[in-house]
Amino acid sequence: MPPIEQFHPMILHFPIVLIMILAVHDLFGLWRGLPLGGRGTYATVATAIAIAAGGTALIAASLGDVAVDVALQNGVSEALVETHEDLGSAAAALFGLWAALRAFVWWRPIEISGGKATLLALIDIGLVLLIIVVAYFGGQLVYEHGVNVSTGM
Numbered sequence: 001m002p003p004i005e006q007f008h009p010m011i012l013h014f015p016i017v018l019i020m021i022l023a024v025h026d027l028f029g030l031w032r033g034l035p036l037g038g039r040g041t042y043a044t045v046a047t048a049i050a051i052a053a054g055g056t057a058l059i060a061a062s063l064g065d066v067a068v069d070v071a072l073q074n075g076v077s078e079a080l081v082e083t084h085e086d087l088g089s090a091a092a093a094l095f096g097l098w099a100a101l102r103a104f105v106w107w108r109p110i111e112i113s114g115g116k117a118t119l120l121a122l123i124d125i126g127l128v129l130l131i132i133v134v135a136y137f138g139g140q141l142v143y144e145h146g147v148n149v150s151t152g153m
Contacts, residue, residue, distance in 0.1 A: 005070040005148045008063040012138070015060055015095060016131050018053035023124035025049060030121045037105045037112030037120075047106040054099025061092030071147050080145060084137035091134050094127060 002010075025046055026036055034042045068081050105112065112120055141147040 003070075003150070004063075005067040006150070008060060008067040008148075009142075011056060011063055012060040012135075015053050015057035015092075016135060018049055018056060019095065019124070019127050019131055022046060022049045022053055023121070023128050026117075026121045026124050030117050033113075035111055035113060036117045038109040039106060043106060043109075043112075047102045050099045050102035054096040057092040057095035061088055064088050067148055074148075076145070076147050081141060081147065084134065084141055087130070087134045087137060091127075091130050094130065098123065098127060 028034075029036050029042055029046070034040075036046060037043055064085065068085050071081055072078060104110075142149060
């Protein structure tokens with residue numbers, strides 16, 4: 001079994017991909033005039049994607065905390081990992097909040113159309129941009145500094 005710190009990079013791709021799929025899904029629905037809220041099939045699929053993105057983001061952040069602890073024990077400076085850790089925690093919290101809000105909109109059921117649908121799609125795009133920034137700083141840790149990279153030797 002791989003070391004525990006290796007589970008963070010294994011799971012983190014799920015919320016990245018899922019939030020991008022959600023944004024494309026909502027933008028397509030907005031473009032086609034489909035309801036993005038309520039309990040219709042299209043909104044139900046969006047809700048499921050949002051919940052999956054939020055759940056996997058929270059798991060990735062928890063595993064990231066473990067990976068940070070291991071990195072610090074191995075002599076990596078806290079300043080080096082701080083930006084990625086803070087942004088990742090914020091992203092996970094926002095993804096979780098977004099998932100809860102989307103689940104509430106589905107559960108009630110609240111219809112979303114017009115300007116509210118546009119706002120919803122813009123929030124999706126904002127979350128995509130946030131996760132790109134988080135991923136950039138995570139990539140810097142791995143590819144420029146070799147944080148938690150095993151040599152296999």
